């Protein structure tokens with residue numbers, strides 16, 4: 255039987271014409287309650303918190319996009335999805351959670367092992383909320399630095415979830431996903447923690463972690479999936495085969511904690527997701543070109559974009575690409591087979607790669623861009639050169655001048671919308687992380703995070719250059 259591809263599912267899954275009117279787009283169902291034919295006899299809906307047609311449609315759509323999934327469960331925000339996953343770690347097994355009778359008899363806490371460079375709100379919830387309101391402890395690890403022995407050491411008897419982001423925010427690090435998954439699979443199934451991957455930065459277009467060893471994917475739908483900066487929503491997506499273990503608990507928490515998205519937001523997010531493939535590709539093509547231009551500008555000390563060949567995470571980026579992204583790239587002329595075959599070599603040789611400012615004479619622009627790497631989402635982090643890097647005030651002044659001189663990039667938090675945004679993680683998205691920890695991660699006043707939109711890339715490049723001219727005047 256034919257299986258439809260990503261863009262087809264994005265348009266059709268969860269979007270069947272309304273049987274009562276044949277309206278091609280399902281109506282927004284605002285009713286909070288549903289009439290029963292007799293006691294307990296109904297069409298699957300009783301009260302809108304426990305089930306709503308627009309939410310069901312969105313969940314069907316998301317499950318079809320996140321390849322390898324059995325079921326998607328929507329929450330009122332990415333943060334509500336984070337809270338649900340953390341609560342699941344503390345919920346008793348007979349309610350669908352992770353806490354066994356043995357855990358309960360011992361009376362200890364459940365543990366989550368989380369990557370150290372993590373979304374600020376995830377850090378805040380695990381370190382500050384779950385610790386005091388839940389039966390939960392969390393520890394934060396640099397998985398690459400820890401290496402295999404360090405990771406094994408950090409997984410404790412009571413560890414219920416290993417939690418990673420890929421790439422991380424804002425440093426755009428790709429953690430060693432295959433190593434982590436291998437370690438987890440060496441643990442007997444009854445004690446094995448689940449592997450949760452926050453896939454918000456890539457969206458299901460670029461990568462499908464459930465096919466790479468993840469058990470659960472978390473999404474802030476507020477970013478690329480809705481894509482228009484007008485919905486706050488989140489979801490947990492369960493790998494095929496794990497429905498029995500996870501679905502009951504996640505659904506129970508969705509209904510019991512009540513962090514559900516509105517029918518209107520589900521409708522908007524479904525509408526946004528229909529164009530995810532088009533948008534995500536354009537975000538990535540624009541970002542690759544901007545990253546490659548900026549990496550040749552002396553006013554930028556460092557460009558982090560995992561799709562750039564010069565990135566230390568390039569090999570992992572190529573390895574993480576979804577089938578759909580590879581298919582689209584090969585249609586655009588990328589030699590995906592060769593990329594995969596050479597991914598290891600490229601990583602080994604970048605130290606000797608001589609990076610100079612101009613495209614070689616007879617290359618077309620497309621070839622020149624392909625030569626720079628692959629599109630890999632629209633997120634770029636840059637470090638502005640400052641004359642005196644030991645002077646944080648001076649560095650802050652240059653960053654502020656740059657950010658306030660941009661014409662098209664709005665100085666704003668968030669990411670993944672069609673419009674370009676720029677921000678300073680030091681004071682904005684990551685301001686809640688203690689200063690010493692921010693500095694250790696590399697989040698200092700010279701760091702700028704760009705969410706590259708789908709505007710014309712020449713206009714975006716021009717905008718960045720004129721702002722750099724003013725900042726460094």
Ligand SMILES: *Cc1c(COP(=O)(O)O)cnc(C)c1O
Pocket residue numbers: 331332333334373375376419423452454455473474475476477486487488
């Ligand atoms: C935004 C974001 C979240 C939180 O999602 P909200 O919808 O804002 O609550 C979680 N993880 C990542 C990586 C994010 O970017």
